[in-house]
Amino acid sequence: MAAVAARYPKLKEMGVEVLAISTDSRFSHKIWHEIELSKMVEGGIPFPMLSDPGGKIGAVYGVYDEEAGVDIRGRFIIDPDGIIQAAEILTPSVGRNPDELIRQLQAFQHVRATKGAEVTPSGWRPGKPTLKPGPDLVGKVWQVWKVEDSF
Amino acid sequence: MGISLTFGKLSEVQNVNAKGGDVEMPKRREFIAGVVGGSVGLFASASTDASVKGGMANMPQEVDACVRPAAGPLIPKTAGETQPAKEVAPMVPLARVGKEAPDFEATAYIPGEGFKLVKLSDYRGKWVVLCFYPGDFTFV
DSSP, X not given: OHHHHHTHHHHHXXXXXXXXXXXXXXXXXXXXXXXXXXXXXXXXXXXXXXXXXXXXHHHHTTOXXXXXXXXXXXXXXXXXXXXXXXXXXXXXXXXXXXXXXXXHHHHHHHHHHTTTSSBOOTTOOTTSOOBOOSGGGTXXXXXXXXXXXXX | OHHHHHHSOXXXXXXXXXXXXXXXXXXXXXXXXXXXXXXXXXXXXXHHHHHHHHTOTTSOOOEEOOOSOOOXXXXXXXXXXXXXXXXXXXXXXXXXXXXXXXXXXXXXXXXXXXXXXXXXXXXXXXXXXEEEOSOTTOOO
């Protein structure tokens, strides 16, 4: 959570809101924030920390682990129309990569800005070539995009 | 102590206030306000104000707007309407990429603001990153 918070200024600049959610109570969130998170990130966590008692919301999102009784690490990108554009679900031992989150958001925002006229190939970042899907592109991606552009 | 307070009379609550100096008490009173609501809730928030003036003057003043339980998952009933999903069993995952994000209402702690109810659909028109995580105080 702290790493996402550290990238929050960038996310805010992109017009992105963050909602963190776990099965803990709001009281637990407050104390965790007070004694630990606020010491990891300057200014503390700048977004709401939601409570999902019993994992009811997590169950609907397919991230609730009944055995452990917790919501596992699931990250959903939701666009301004309320459509889920991306989902990433990890078991608890491995953390997320906030920079990859930002890259995906940039790509989804770019596609939305072009109303789908442009799509973003593997590893796309702002400034890299996009693809314009259509009959003319069939069989010719190799001419306009190189595998090295992914990296 | 906190539990007896829940059932205590207003005067007993005032007694505890009068002892003062106990910084844990405002949090407990906020909790009681959340459970009992109504007039006691109003009283509790007023006494919290007093504590803020006392020992926590440099802290931002946070509010407790969670005076009722959150609805949790909300599922579509008819066009444009939603209802709490607890009335519908069993719970199956509904979230899919490319589909509308299932709506929900949850209680939340917002640093600097306090306890509030947050509804996903209130964020319509904005990009949202919804991050589930296994628990507070976990290491990763």
